[in-house]
Amino acid sequence: MVSLGSGQTVVDLGCGTGVVTRLMLSNVNGLVVVAADPSAEMLEEAKTNLSDVAAKVIFVRAGAENLSKCLPTKVDAVVFCNAIHLISDKALVMSEISKVLGPGRRFAFNTAFFEGAMPAPTHVFYKKLMLKTFRILRRDYGLKHQRREKTEARQFLTPGEYQELLIRYNFRILHQEVVEMRMPLEAVEALLEFDGFIEGALPGIPTALGSVALKAAAAESFDDLSMQWLPRNSLQIVAEKG
Template identity: 45%
Template sequence: MMWPGTSSTGWPACWKGGRADMASVSERFSLEKFARHPFYQEVNRRLVKLTGLRPGQRVVDLGAGTGAVTRLILEELGSARGSEVIAVEPSDSALEAARRNLAHVSGAVVRFVQGGAERLSQLVKRPVDAVLFCNAIHLVREKSKVLQEVRRVLREGGTFSFNTSFYAGAEPPESHQFYRRWLIKALRLLKTHYGLTPTDERTPARERLTAEQYIALLEENGFRVQHREIMQVEMDLASFEDISEYQLWIEGILPGIPLETGSIVLKESVRETFRELGLSFSPRNWLLVVASRA
């Protein structure tokens, strides 16, 4: 199956309309609905726990989105004075949503910074204790460059943690039939009902790395891996319907297709696939990695 696309900077592709149009598309086809599923929250909560945060630390939530992981980090840090979380996010509409979602949080200081991972050292000037990068590293085109940026902002011995479900190994063998059938049905429905065919666009997210390749990248860029694990979750039909409303998922599976059309096609075809195969869920693996600045 094909995977979400990005711009040349490694972040979500820009839209052709003005800022208002971009914000509207971002909100309509955001990840927020999918991110409410308990398994998604548990994967991120597990990564936050593995990072070993302590009260009084300065932490970057890289690719903070609407603030779901930022909230988990704040919960882990508690209300200790001196704690600070810096939410870095390239989308201004997502960042505004994060401000709203975290408006009533007390205790640690929260700063919101607009910008991408490739400019992290320009956005965060003072050293931090940890950087978390949840569900986004697969979108980065120049991964070594971003890892160097992360290393620059970390204090010596600081921690970098990330997770992803877009790597070579994310789909267990028992799920392969499901993904193949879903894609075939989506392409057929798109052609017969809409007369459309996806473009053959190549994106970084389709060139998925293995867990071993991620480990090698970390080591090549001055990190020492402390922990690695695979967390398998059971995704039900509702979760696949919700991810099918996410812009990058739609663009990855059906590149070049209008988002509204792509979303409708993906949801209809996944419902049919679940029904035909008699599924109540399909398993998917998340890779979780914690490394320290060597």
């Protein structure tokens, strides 16, 4: 749906270790990828991982909030894989991406952190997960859960709110769908390392301890419910700049 072609330039925003950059280069001959990430450590790891295709990659230290200031020219597409939820100011993200795209150019993103990401049948799992986590924190660390307002990172948008933001910044929605993923325990444990999730679920608890407790509780909950995988929804949107 992003329609990349030879000679085009695409930004892999939040490139991390370079997995998506490599995938795009493997699928499209003659593509140039701008691998952008705010973390110097991640960029160095990406450079190492992509050393065999370095001639096709431009590495830029930039985040979604300052992207337009770090790119000298407009690009043909921006891809933002499962990271937009990490940014509290989503309007700023849309504004910055709009600035680096010319008319008819495309922005594609996905996220597994939005209002609607948890299918109704999984609520039993999450209730059990949290009860077990509270028990582990009390028993093993002497820590008590404190109820607070949701952190900004946990104030996830609905699909409709993402649509409204895109339209506000002169994008036209080309494709939108919610795809159900099947997450084995290992994938759930990776999700439970996300600071935004931990801070929202366990306010006042150190994130490192919270993650340990959540992962232990997840393993117990999988066993209790005889689960092989946990369903979770991913929102996928492709939009075109007007």
